[in-house]
Amino acid sequence: MVDLAWKLSHWDRRVHAFPTIGDIVSEAVCQHSALTPRLTEPTDDDRRCQACLLLHGDELADRYGDADRYAL
Numbered sequence: 001m002v003d004l005a006w007k008l009s010h011w012d013r014r015v016h017a018f019p020t021i022g023d024i025v026s027e028a029v030c031q032h033s034a035l036t037p038r039l040t041e042p043t044d045d046d047r048r049c050q051a052c053l054l055l056h057g058d059e060l061a062d063r064y065g066d067a068d069r070y071a072l
């Protein structure tokens with residue numbers, strides 16, 4: 001399980017999930033890359049990247065299995 005950092009990218013105004021934050025460039029799980037200094041903390045108003053949400057969801061399902069289904 002990788003700890004993902006959700007950061008707002010100013011390239012597309014979407015919040016992406018980043019497994020690692022690079023010194024110069026960071027790549028999200030959906031393969032969107034952005035300059036690290038242009039990434040900021042998201043607010044509730046910012047929209048999350050659909051691809052990152054899907055990929056992140058798969059990871060959660062792998063981790064929690066059926067327990068996740070009962071939580072809904």
Ligand SMILES: [Zn+2]
Binds near residue numbers: 050
């Ligand atoms: Zn993304």
